[in-house]
Amino acid sequence: MSGWLLLGAALAVAVVVVVALPFLREPAPASDALDELDPAARERLEAEEARDRALAALKELEADHRAERISDEDYRAVVGVLRRDAAEALRALDRLKGGTPREDAKSD
């Protein structure tokens, strides 16, 4: 058996150790279940994404209007819709968190 082949065997042993590491480190864990988000947490995550999307859209519209990329007419046509979306997203998130809807979310 050549030295190179021995090196290959050593590589194989080393990677087996790396692959087995989670089992070597925790031979008898209290729980081996995957830490997955429960349905409520996933719903909340999606609500947070919707909130971020709505707020970012509003922020971008304001910046575009300030920089005169968007005319006053187009700004007025869209800003109300975006504010309503943002308020709805905040309200939905508050509902999921189990709290009362915040004041700023109540006013469109």
Added chain:
Amino acid sequence: MAELGRAALLVTLGLSGYALVAGGAAAWLGRRRLAESARNALFASFLSTLVAAAVLVAAFVRDDFSFAYVAGHSSRALPLQYKLSAFWGGQEGSLLLWLLVLTGYSALAVWFARKRARDLVVWVTPVLGGIAVGFTWLLVAVSSPFDTAAAPADGAGLNPSLQNPYMVAHPVFLYLGYVGLAVPFAFAMGALLSGRTDERWIVATRRWTLIAWTALGIGQLLGAHWAYVEVGWGGYYAWDPVENAALMPWLAATAFLHSVMIQEKRGMLRVWNVALVSLAFCLSLFGTFLTRSGVVSSIHSFTQSPIGPWFLGFIVVAVVFATVMIWLRLPQLRTTARLESLVSREASFLYNNLLLVALCLTILWGTAWPIVSEAVRGEAVVVGRPYYDFFLRIFGLPLLLLMGIGPLVAWRRASLRGLGRVFAWPAAIAVATGVVLILLGAGSSIPGLIAYTFSAFVLATIALEFARGTAARRALTGEPAVTAFGRLVGRNRRRYGGYVVHASIVLLAIGIAGSSAYDSVVEGRLSRGESLAVGGYTLTYRQLTERDGPNATEIRALLDVRRGDKSLGTISAGKNAYSVEQQVSNEVGIRSDLLTGEDLFVIAEQVDDNGTVFFRVFVKPLVNLIWFAGFVFVLGALITLWPDAREERRLATRYAPAVERADPQTTT
């Protein structure tokens, strides 16, 4: 030493197979330690592939011709940098490079996403493992770079056209692009497999997609420049199937980078986005298949190529898998948001997407048609340049215009009157440019004239965007102009980086239009002292020289260059005769005017024994803008890719619950 290479590849095969099977089982059964073990296998597969690659590099450096691959692609006289690049000079080495880049990308992408998208990564691991299994199997069982034979005294050498600095970098960038598209594909499939169709797969892959797309863009430009200076036919892009192979996934990835913004901003186009990312990855596989199977030059080489059928099977598996997954998850991918107006930012991005995909598919059809026609009719019908040029104009020119329009239209809806006000100045500048160009005689090429007019429009909108943004910021903060400009770009990197990339595409369009629609060419056989004239230049053939280079005899014809009465120095063009490879290459002469972007391009087509030379000379206006566009493209991509601490904080807040679950000790 070959044994170590073979052993390392076997280890990679075992590891990627484990990542596929154990990773799949862990995700299905919900087993945490098994999932971590599969993830570790993915990390370790990079190390074992690195060992295999190091063995091959060492064999090239040591001129170990007992490796059949080294003997076939290198020689003792080959300069060191080309011995290193000979690594990917043939099929087996290219596949090893593919695998090395894939395992590297996989390890890094999974590592960075392991906390925020842990439940997603569990499903991504087997997908990446599966892709790695395909490539490792080819290297282990079908086309190994570690096959050995009795060592010849010297190797066969490297194809002379590959002995060029661009060929050291071009394939690496190309593969960084091709293979990088495996990451968004794997995350998209992971999201579909797990049913987690929220935005985390997009957040996790945004940067990887940009890196792959940038690398693919750079790779293509390096390849174009290599063709320009090395292949010696006077052009830089010939719609060759292998060139198209790189362009198609880049177009699909460009469409994805735009449409993903609609998902981020409006929550729309979820199905379209996973379909696009799958298309981009499958096209990158198809590109590698075209490049490596030999199927393009002749359908018969397909049966002779050992990897062709395997690769085709691999592509079919990827297409079927992606299609089935999208079909199964359709209900979850549907969204309530609708396109509210045909005049809106999302609509303009949608038009952009349709044009990009249409261009991509027409190129695919043109590229695949010789294969299809030979398979069906027994006769390969080659699709020529006019087909591609036609569709490039039909789809490319509106795309160019949309680059100026899209970013300035409001999301949801915009009025035509409002748009008229926003675009008044850019439109006026574009019309004025068109009129001036007609007066200067550029009306000879209508597509060229339209391209220039549209380019002026887009550049004007980009310049106005920077000016308006800076002015608005100054008005808000009172900052000096330079500070306001820097912060404007720094705080909106994706937007302004995108504008810089758009500017680079415009420069590219101007360079292509100038060098193809307005070029001049003349050819003639000259004896010493004779001249020819082209595009305002006069070239006089002075002498023929011959000298021995490191591994070739270099023959050069020297010409004096004059423009009017002014001497511009000399230019030389000729041929290199490679003794080991028994091949001759064209070595072109190029004189670049960096001020006007114009090139004087000389090819010594034929050197006769009596010292006469048949020259072909081109004058290519604005061609240097194409290469300059490359630098601007990289700058724009870097601005977009640069980490944004504020964005990271926002994402950290959003995904804090997921991170805490993944690692209770972490409080980020």
